[in-house]
Amino acid sequence: MTKLSVNINKFATLRNSRGGNNPDVVKAAIDAQKFGADGVTVHPRPDERHIRYEDVRQIKKIITTEFNIEGNSREQKFVDLVLEVKPDQVTLVPDELGQLTSDHGWDTIKHKDYLKEIIGVFKKAGIRVSIFVDPIVAMVEGAAETGTDRIELYTEGYATQFLLNKEAAVAPYVHAANRAKELGLGINAGHDLDLHNLKYLKQHIPHLDEVSIGHALISDALYMGFENTIKQYKEQLA
Ligand SMILES: CC(=O)[C@@H](O)[C@H](O)COP(=O)(O)O
Numbered sequence: 001m002t003k004l005s006v007n008i009n010k011f012a013t014l015r016n017s018r019g020g021n022n023p024d025v026v027k028a029a030i031d032a033q034k035f036g037a038d039g040v041t042v043h044p045r046p047d048e049r050h051i052r053y054e055d056v057r058q059i060k061k062i063i064t065t066e067f068n069i070e071g072n073s074r075e076q077k078f079v080d081l082v083l084e085v086k087p088d089q090v091t092l093v094p095d096e097l098g099q100l101t102s103d104h105g106w107d108t109i110k111h112k113d114y115l116k117e118i119i120g121v122f123k124k125a126g127i128r129v130s131i132f133v134d135p136i137v138a139m140v141e142g143a144a145e146t147g148t149d150r151i152e153l154y155t156e157g158y159a160t161q162f163l164l165n166k167e168a169a170v171a172p173y174v175h176a177a178n179r180a181k182e183l184g185l186g187i188n189a190g191h192d193l194d195l196h197n198l199k200y201l202k203q204h205i206p207h208l209d210e211v212s213i214g215h216a217l218i219s220d221a222l223y224m225g226f227e228n229t230i231k232q233y234k235e236q237l238a
């Protein structure tokens with residue numbers, strides 16, 4: 001089974017545009033679970049432009065499924081938050097300051113020593129660790145040496161190329177995922193996945209553990225409703 005973790009950052013983007021608490025991101029997390037999501041993902045950024053650190057603490061109180069916190073472990077504030085909240089999973093993303101959104105995976109060879117050290121910190125606290133990587137076999141092999149439990153394949157490249165040539169788009173992801181499986185790593189995927197490209201990815205990587213989806217899912221929910229949208233994404237993974 002491939003789990004659907006709903007990234008609720010975009011609820012916070014909308015809330016923050018007016019101040020106040022509408023929409024309520026804690027309610028969004030409760031509803032995502034009620035409507036069938038297998039987990040909730042948040043990606044707090046240092047400028048707190050969408051999910052705020054305090055939101056993460058409040059969401060933890062109501063989580064009954066799987067809580068995944070993504071972010072930049074070079075920020076001590078992020079590390080402290082994760083160790084305080086103790087989610088089921090932390091996903092380490094090599095974001096630069098001021099980035100619009102995540103746009104690359106870890107260089108797991110260059111940063112192997114750093115990753116080993118920080119992954120050890122989270123694992124010691126009983127938190128499963130995933131690291132964001134590009135679909136490159138050498139990066140997957142490097143990831144296996146860091147001690148991470150899982151990798152999250154960065155799927156923007158897949159989503160972009162899917163529109164032109166879906167076989168070519170999925171090929172590097174299949175290679176990377178097969179190598180990860182051989183090495184005993186769990187496999188997550190995320191970024192720009194949507195109702196058009198999700199099923200094809202799942203069909204080609206049946207051993208995918210989890211996808212985290214935010215931008216497209218929340219955009220679809222504006223037209224189709226949150227409950228119906230989650231149901232449709234789940235159907236793509238069935
Ligand atoms: C790691 C990843 O691909 C997502 O977490 C994505 O970066 C969402 O973050 P934003 O909502 O800030 O775009």
Ligand SMILES: NCC(=O)COP(=O)(O)O
Pocket residue numbers: 007041043070152189190191192193212213214215216217
């Ligand atoms: N890890 C990816 C994620 O949480 C959501 O990415 P996106 O669907 O907002 O592009």
